[in-house]
Amino acid sequence: MVKVTQLNGKVYYVNPHMIEYIEQNPDTTLIMLSGKRLIVKEDYQTIFQRIVEYRRLVGAFKNEE
Numbered sequence: 501m502v503k504v505t506q507l508n509g510k511v512y513y514v515n516p517h518m519i520e521y522i523e524q525n526p527d528t529t530l531i532m533l534s535g536k537r538l539i540v541k542e543d544y545q546t547i548f549q550r551i552v553e554y555r556r557l558v559g560a561f562k563n564e565e
Contacts, residue, residue, distance in 0.1 A: 502550045504530070504540040514538065516551040 501513035507527070514530065522544055523529040530538040530547070540547070 502547070502554050504538065504542055504547070507539055507541060512538070516554055519551075522547060 502516045504512050504514055506512065514532075518533050520531050520533050523531065524544050527539050528541075528543055528547065530540060532538065542550075
């Protein structure tokens with residue numbers, strides 16, 4: 501799970517495999533596979549790094565090398 505912070509300061513943990521895409525306009529918006537949109541404080545690069553760290557932690561890259 502990846503930690504994200506909503507604009508109101510509430511912290512959530514999202515499954516990165518459920519993120520369809522990320523928009524930066526100017527707030528970072530995670531569009532989930534369900535269609536739900538989450539606007540978060542973190543910028544794209546921070547979210548990207550957290551996803552990479554998570555995938556390393558669970559060993560996801562072993563299948564992709």
